[in-house]
Amino acid sequence: MPQKTRETPMMEQYLEYKKQYPDAFLLYRVGDFYEMFYDDAVKGSQILELTLTARNKKAGENIPMCGVPHHAIEGYIDTLVDKGYKVAVCDQLENPADAEGKMVKRGVTRVVTPGTIMDKSDQSKENNYITAITATKNVFGLAYADLSTGEVKVTSVENQLDLTNELQNLDTKETVVSGSFPQKYLDQLRKYGILISKIEELEENYTFDFSQIIDESEVSTVKLLISYLIKTQMRSLDHLKPAQSYETSSYLLMDHSAQSNLELFKNIRTNKKSGTLLWLLDETKTAMGSRLLKQWLARPLISVSKLKRRQHFVQVFLDNYFQRSSFQDYLTKVYDLERLAGRVAYGTVNGRDLIQLRTSLEQVPEIKSILLDIGDDELTTFVEKIDEVSDIRELIDKAIVEEAPISVTNGGLIKEGYDEQLDKYLDASKNGKQWLASLKAKEQELTGINNLKIGYNKVFGYYIEVSHANTDKVPEDRYQRKQTLVNAERYITPELKDKESLILEAEEKSKSLEYHLFDQIRKKVKDQIRRIQALANILSQLDVLQSFSVISEEYHYVAPEFIDDHELQIVNGRHPVVEKVLSNNSYIPNDVNFDNQTDILLITGPNMSGKSTYMRQMALTVIMAQIGCFVPAESAKMPIFDHIFTRIGAADDLISGDSTFMVEMREANDALKNATANSLIIFDEIGRGTATYDGMALAQAIIEYIDKHVNAMTMFSTHYHELTELEEQLPGLRNVHVDASEENGDLVFLHKVLPGPADKSYGIHVAKLAGLPDDVLSRATKILSSLEETSVHTTTSDSIKEPAASEPMPVVKPEPKVEPVADDSEIATEDDDAQLSLFPEVTQKVKKISTKETQVIKEISNQDLMGMTPMEAMNLIYQWQKKLK
Numbered sequence: 015m016p017q018k019t020r021e022t023p024m025m026e027q028y029l030e031y032k033k034q035y036p037d038a039f040l041l042y043r044v045g046d047f048y049e050m051f052y053d054d055a056v057k058g059s060q061i062l063e064l065t066l067t068a069r070n071k072k073a074g075e076n077i078p079m080c081g082v083p084h085h086a087i088e089g090y091i092d093t094l095v096d097k098g099y100k101v102a103v104c105d106q107l108e109n110p111a112d113a114e115g116k117m118v119k120r121g122v123t124r125v126v127t128p129g130t131i132m133d134k135s136d137q138s139k140e141n142n143y144i145t146a147i148t149a150t151k152n153v154f155g156l157a158y159a160d161l162s163t164g165e166v167k168v169t170s171v172e173n174q175l176d177l178t179n180e181l182q183n184l185d186t187k188e189t190v191v192s193g194s195f196p197q198k199y200l201d202q203l204r205k206y207g208i209l210i211s212k213i214e215e216l217e218e219n220y221t222f223d224f225s226q227i228i229d230e231s232e233v234s235t236v237k238l239l240i241s242y243l244i245k246t247q248m249r250s251l252d253h254l255k256p257a258q259s260y261e262t263s264s265y266l267l268m269d270h271s272a273q274s275n276l277e278l279f280k281n282i283r284t285n286k287k288s289g290t291l292l293w294l295l296d297e298t299k300t301a302m303g304s305r306l307l308k309q310w311l312a313r314p315l316i317s318v319s320k321l322k323r324r325q326h327f328v329q330v331f332l333d334n335y336f337q338r339s340s341f342q343d344y345l346t347k348v349y350d351l352e353r354l355a356g357r358v359a360y361g362t363v364n365g366r367d368l369i370q371l372r373t374s375l376e377q378v379p380e381i382k383s384i385l386l387d388i389g390d391d392e393l394t395t396f397v398e399k400i401d402e403v404s405d406i407r408e409l410i411d412k413a414i415v416e417e418a419p420i421s422v423t424n425g426g427l428i429k430e431g432y433d434e435q436l437d438k439y440l441d442a443s444k445n446g447k448q449w450l451a452s453l454k455a456k457e458q459e460l461t462g463i464n465n466l467k468i469g470y471n472k473v474f475g476y477y478i479e480v481s482h483a484n485t486d487k488v489p490e491d492r493y494q495r496k497q498t499l500v501n502a503e504r505y506i507t508p509e510l511k512d513k514e515s516l517i518l519e520a521e522e523k524s525k526s527l528e529y530h531l532f533d534q535i536r537k538k539v540k541d542q543i544r545r546i547q548a549l550a551n552i553l554s555q556l557d558v559l560q561s562f563s564v565i566s567e568e569y570h571y572v573a574p575e576f577i578d579d580h581e582l583q584i585v586n587g588r589h590p591v592v593e594k595v596l597s598n599n600s601y602i603p604n605d606v607n608f609d610n611q612t613d614i615l616l617i618t619g620p621n622m623s624g625k626s627t628y629m630r631q632m633a634l635t636v637i638m639a640q641i642g643c644f645v646p647a648e649s650a651k652m653p654i655f656d657h658i659f660t661r662i663g664a665a666d667d668l669i670s671g672d673s674t675f676m677v678e679m680r681e682a683n684d685a686l687k688n689a690t691a692n693s694l695i696i697f698d699e700i701g702r703g704t705a706t707y708d709g710m711a712l713a714q715a716i717i718e719y720i721d722k723h724v725n726a727m728t729m730f731s732t733h734y735h736e737l738t739e740l741e742e743q744l745p746g747l748r749n750v751h752v753d754a755s756e757e758n759g760d761l762v763f764l765h766k767v768l769p770g771p772a773d774k775s776y777g778i779h780v781a782k783l784a785g786l787p788d789d790v791l792s793r794a795t796k797i798l799s800s801l802e803e804t805s806v807h808t809t810t811s812d813s814i815k816e817p818a819a820s821e822p823m824p825v826v827k828p829e830p831k832v833e834p835v836a837d838d839s840e841i842a843t844e845d846d847d848a849q850l851s852l853f854p855e856v857t858q859k860v861k862k863i864s865t866k867e868t869q870v871i872k873e874i875s876n877q878d879l880m881g882m883t884p885m886e887a888m889n890l891i892y893q894w895q896k897k898l899k
């Protein structure tokens with residue numbers, strides 16, 4: 015075996031650092047480049063499209079290597095982090111010239127990770143949450159922080175599903191675990207694209223405010239998070255707010271699929287904000303307000319008193335239009351105080367940021383006086399708490415120039431009159447500049463060279479510049495030539511050099527003094543970070559509440575009344591987003607009524623009539639009510655809901671690898687198991703994802719289960735008309751339908767919800783609207799009428815009574831040259847059975863139905879129905895029908 019060659023000292027140093035950051039790309043500074051080696055180089059070169067080379071090939075080292083120029087490093091880091099990787103930057107800590115032949119000292123100066131990267135745009139309305147999770151016997155701890163706003167929260171959840179939900183709702187890119195965290199949970203999180211960062215040792219030496227957390231295991235979770243932040247950030251974390259504990263059950267719960275089904279934050283089709291509830295409600299004037307609105311929407315309240323308080327403020331803003339609009343004007347001038355506070359803590363704040371902070375603080379007294387002027391007691395009490403942080407405003411006002419530069423090391427940022435010594439230096443350098451101007455005039459006169467100039471460069475300081483055409487006039491005895499350019503010559507004189515040192519010294523000293531003074535100011539501001547954060551908190555709440563009032567006014571929303579009973583009445587309710595999108599008031603309002611006898615509204619109606627819209631409207635109304643906003647209705651009375659469950663549309667969970675039907679069943683299962691009488695369940699066409707009879711049987715069984723065991727307010731839409739007959743058997747179920755009518759063979763959607771079941775399904779009319787070929791439509795019409803004739807022999811009511819038995823789908827002999835129509839009455843497969851085993855009571859019921867049916871369907875499939883006349887087929891079907899009974 016060939017003996018392993020010893021690494022060079024540099025590679026030894028590299029490997030030492032790489033060992034400390036095994037899960038990050040290590041960018042290692044060598045000369046003007048940041049290099050990657052070994053696997054990092056192979057993978058990095060692919061991701062960043064860099065050329066892969068080898069180090070010391072000739073010397074036999076042959077180590078894979080690729081690099082990026084030092085000045086372009088930020089772009090490459092961004093690309094890696096955007097793709098979900100971590101990067102550790104290893105810099106040279108001394109000038110290589112000073113290393114005296116030894117290895118240059120290096121050290122990792124920062125670690126950039128997806129969860130800790132801060133948005134570069136100042137007005138970002140997004141949070142970037144880094145999370146940490148711990149597992150004890152039966153509880154998971156979850157802590158999260160947003161580094162740019164300083165928010166730190168922690169909670170405990172009881173099962174893996176809730177943990178995944180919280181992580182998805184937070185939209186976290188990265189989660190921190192300790193080495194002992196059970197591996198089996200991590201694989202699933204990876205599937206959701208969450209980067210898992212492991213740390214083995216906790217940091218001990220830091221101060222952090224844990225006083226508001228009681229639970230010891232939650233303290234440990236926060237410690238894990240803070241340790242990771244210390245290890246990666248390597249800078250002050252003073253702006254992190256005291257950690258706060260929250261309970262998921264103190265909010266209206268919605269799992270991640272409900273949030274996405276209801277399009278609260280992302281439009282399902284476009285993945286963008288447009289067309290979502292957030293998009294509708296966001297009339298906030300500040301980025302912090304916008305972020306808070308998103309947080310409120312993700313966690314609606316269940317406390318009536320808190321909700322009434324929010325409603326009250328919305329009403330106050332509605333009643334005081336003029337004060338509200340001047341409040342908005344001032345609010346627009348408030349910058350992102352949370353992020354400014356973050357930058358102050360990090361030490362990355364510059365003069366411009368401080369001017370933004372001062373401008374923001376200047377608005378506060380005005381805001382206070384406008385709001386106090388309204389004269390509302392509750393608002394007054396709230397507003398009086400506002401600390402104007404005027405000492406900081408005055409400090410910045412006195413110290414920092416209005417047009418402050420970005421750089422804090424080049425001077426020009428401290429105002430005259432702030433510091434006596436600085437004024438002296440500035441004076442000297444200003445006088446020096448005047449002296450240079452007079453020198454120029456004097457030399458022009460003495461030499462007669464009118465275009466003689468005085469300039470400065472870093473190599474030899476101040477000089478006199480004369481164009482070639484005039485060099486014969488230069489006084490050789492006084493002028494000493496320094497540089498020849500294409501068009502001119504540059505000279506120095508002893509007089510110029512004498513003064514130069516005075517001018518430059520003053521400039522140098524003033525710059526370093528300015529930096530020192532700036533640093534002092536920054537520290538003074540940093541000491542007041544908590545006050546700035548408290549101000550940001552109050553302003554962002556007021557911002558969201560004014561935003562609610564703007565929307566409520568524009569769309570004529572009303573304050574919902576919260577009641578204790580198991581009842582709900584919404585009069586003339588609307589879907590807020592569809593209403594906004596539809597022009598000229600064309601949205602048809604509808605009532606929703608649950609009296610105390612009703613649990614389930616069974617909604618039928620043609621495709622496209624508005625069933626989903628009606629159900630979503632209800633869910634969004636509940637969410638809006640429970641964030642304290644007014645609701646799109648003429649009046650609304652409702653209880654407080656504890657949980658919203660949804661099964662809407664085909665939000666396939668492609669990541670988990672489950673089929674549409676499996677997702678449908680999982681969501682149904684979740685609702686049946688976890689819903690209480692105070693929950694809202696929205697089921698849109700449950701059962702349609704499988705064979706017709708399985709689907710119908712499941713739908714019926716689920717409805718019965720809800721009626722018997724759950725009693726949650728449930729809206730259930732279906733195309734299985736047979737189910738409408740359940741109204742006779744289940745006292746808690748009421749039929750409603752969305753109306754449509756036929757005019758001259760065309761379907762007219764009335765979008766009006768009326769009592770009772772729908773009479774027809776109009777599927778073929780909708781197909782016509784979709785532009786299907788005439789041949790297909792007329793063939794479908796014929797098949798339909800044959801089927802309808804057949805059903806004269808059947809009694810649909812029997813088909814849903816226990817023991818349920820539905821008639822098999824009769825198949826009609828095709829006409830020549832027409833493609834056979836797909837038969838969707840498949841036999842339940844073993845897979846289906848596995849899926850059905852999710853909740854036992856429902857499965858039992860389904861099995862009763864499908865065993866009988868399965869036999870008959872098997873018989874049918876052995877017959878050549880296609881070869882029969884419709885009459886022969888119908889006769890056969892009639893016999894089967896009898897068998898089933």
Ligand SMILES: Nc1ncnc2c1ncn2[C@@H]1O[C@H](COP(=O)(O)OP(=O)(O)OP(=O)(O)O)[C@@H](O)[C@H]1O
Nearest residue numbers: 600601602603620621622623624625626627628765
């Ligand atoms: N109340 C209403 N007023 C005006 N337009 C409406 C109303 N309800 C629904 N619509 C319009 O009708 C369209 C179809 O509605 P929706 O998707 O709710 O129908 P659906 O009955 O659930 O259809 P399907 O059974 O095919 O899923 C919506 O996109 C919307 O534009």
